[in-house]
Every structure is written in structure tokens, then in C-alpha cells.
Amino acid sequence: MPTRRYDDSPGLGSLYARTVKATLRKAEYEPDTDGLTLELPRATVDQDHLAAYREVTGFSAGPALPVTYPHVLAFPLHLDLMSDPSFPYKPMGIVHLSNTITQLKPLPMHAEFAINVHSSPERPHPKGTVFDVLSSVSVDNEVVWTDSTALLSRSSGTPSAHPDLLPDPELEPTAFWDLRGNLGRRYAAASGDRNPIHLFKLSAQAFGFPRQIAHGMWAKAASLASIERAGGLPEAYTVRVDFRKPLLLPSHVRFGHRRTDNTIDFALYNGDQTQTHLVGQLQTR
Known part of the structure; x- marks a missing residue:
């Protein structure tokens, strides 16, 4: 499984442009099926950005991050993964079905985080194919937070499949x-x-x-x-x-x-x- 490592979070502007391009690729496109792992070994929190996030979501101030905030830190890697030529689905039009977060301990807002993102194997769904974008956050080489985002790529589907x-x-x-x-x-x-x-x-x-x-x-x-x-x-x-x-x-x-x-x-x-x-x-x- 190939790994791409970043010194800084990839820019969203270029990722959105690549997302549009990936959505317009031809139907006969054959993706690389080996999968891709993305790593951001050193991520820190912009405190003004965190304050804006707290304000729009309603979380109170405190020494630890809101449990959903690391998803925001991982989001550029999500876009990078789904717009990469190796990714087997067209990113625009994908439906967000569910999200599961596990916090093993509170995340200090001034810590340095290592973020890892990859996707799961596909599984059938009555309305298409489901896959998960999996993220983890580590502090001092200890995984303290994980995230599983279930996404649906719509197609004819498998009527006999039972969604979770x-x-x-x-x-x-x-x-x-x-x-x-x-x-x-x-x-x-x-x-x-x-x-x-x-x-x-x-x-x-x-x-x-x-x-x-x-x-x-x-x-x-x-x-x-x-x-x-x-x-x-x-x-x-x-x-x-x-x-x-x-x-x-x-x-x-x-x-x-x-x-x-x-x-x-x-x-x-x-x-x-x-x-x-x-x-x-x-x-x-």
C-alpha cells in the first residue's frame, strides 16, 4: 500500500480543482487498486481557527479540542485521497451516510498531532457501494482519536444488501x-x-x-x-x-x-x- 507523507496540510484550493477533474474522468478509467495512505506527521492547531469552530458549533472553551475538531484537521487529507487518480470512485456526488469517532483521551489543543488517513475495502449497499475513509490522530506516537466516515457511491446497488x-x-x-x-x-x-x-x-x-x-x-x-x-x-x-x-x-x-x-x-x-x-x-x- 503506497504512502504519501506531507510536511504541511495540502492546500484546499488545488484539492477542490482536482476533485472536479476527478469527477469528470472518463467512465472507462481503470484505477490503481492498491490503495493509498496519507500521513501528516506534524499538525498543530491555529487557535483563531479553533475559536471560530467553537463559535459556529457551540462547543465551550477549554484546554482540550472538541471531539469533532480533528475531523477538520484531517479533512484536507480526505479530499486528497478521494481526488487522487488511484481512487476508484468519483468524489462529487458521494453521499455521507454516517460518522463514528472514538476519543481515547482528550486531545490537548496545544499538542502536535500526527494524522493518518486511508480508505477501507468496499462493501455492497442497496443503492450502490459503501466505503469508509478512516482517520487516526496520534500524540507522542500514541493513537488517541479515530474517525470512520461511511460514504456511498451511488449505482444500481445490491438489493439484497442490508445497510448498517x-x-x-x-x-x-x-x-x-x-x-x-x-x-x-x-x-x-x-x-x-x-x-x-x-x-x-x-x-x-x-x-x-x-x-x-x-x-x-x-x-x-x-x-x-x-x-x-x-x-x-x-x-x-x-x-x-x-x-x-x-x-x-x-x-x-x-x-x-x-x-x-x-x-x-x-x-x-x-x-x-x-x-x-x-x-x-x-x-x-
């Missing part, structure tokens, strides 16, 4: 959020994820949405920030979310969560609770 889904909890709302139309642009500035479906009504309509939609990873971060404010988060845990229905912007939504023993179930619904946008479960380690 979290159960839908029945939750009373614990918070109500009014989300403005510029939320996608604010989160894009803090995360680097400038997918056009999140930015403007016209750019979202070009991809089949009636108007712009919220980032899935913003919804996960905001959900965990709400749980943090309501009673705190453990130091070590695994938290998974499934993304169900796109969250259109602007929008009024309901958030609910329930603590039982070492588990927190949570979900994000539309205003009248007839649609579920996100389902999540946190388990203390």
Missing part, C-alpha cells in the same frame, strides 16, 4: 434551534468543507436540492455541544451518527437526547418532528 443502521430512538425535544440560511457558509469557513450544496440556494439546486443544506458534521458537532452544555461529555467515548434526511437551510429544528447508564441516545428532527435528520449514540469507554 442505528435504531431510531423516541426522544422528547431538549432544545430548539433556529438555523439561518448562512450557516453552511459559516461552517465552511471554519471547516474548509466548501461543497456547493451547503453554500447557496442556486449552487444547491444545481445538485438537486431545493435550497442549501447544513453540513452533516456541523449537525454532529452541534448535537454533542448541546449535550456538553446540558450535563457534560465523558473523557473517553465512541460516538456514532447516521445522517438520515438533508437539513435544509434556513430551518427550525428540534434536538433531543437521553442518558441511560453509559449511553447517550440523541436525534435531530425537523420543526414538527415528522422527519429525522440525524440519529446518534454515544457510549462511554
